[in-house]
Amino acid sequence: EDQVTQSPEALRLQEGESSSLNCSYTVSGLRGLFWYRQDPGKGPEFLFTLYSAGEEKEKERLKATLTKKESFLHITAPKPEDSATYLCAVRGPGNTGKLIFGQGTTLQVKP
């Protein structure tokens, strides 16, 4: 069964303190791994898509990487405005377009 697990559930950082969020997945044939950012009471906002092991993508202070079993979202020198819940998802089987989500990591960055 396809499954996504994110860790840690919650992470508190001081402003400028770099860290990484983990997303472990089991899927029969990866057809895309997605990272989203979600602010409280809002819908998820798309950040990155990764398709093959070794792929990396960057956007401002965020960098996403992918291996055959997991993905990392690296946050370099975070700022308070990076505080949010970060969601990881993989494309489900078949041609439905369904996404299978992890439970998310809630990041708090203190000034």
Added chain:
Amino acid sequence: DGGITQSPKYLFRKEGQNVTLSCEQNLNHDAMYWYRQDPGQGLRLIYYSQIVNDFQKGDIAEGYSVSREKKESFPLTVTSAQKNPTAFYLCASTPRDRGLVTFFGQGTRLTVV
């Protein structure tokens, strides 16, 4: 501005009542989805539709119904058969290209009173 519009933002339902959540998109996307989000859980798929006049059940379809009469619209009805409807509901859509990235609306928070 192109996007996915969900309404209302907040909705209150009495016991035994059916309520309908609206979702409209002007992105010309073919596929549309409804997800449910509960605290501490990942998003779970309720229903999806890949073309007009066709839709399929997701993982937690019991107590919900949908229609897809127009490409732009995919309303979700939460029926009285849904025993635990309090949750955050998210509508999403996916284009044929752009790497099949799924985009989300801003959500509707449904509370049973």
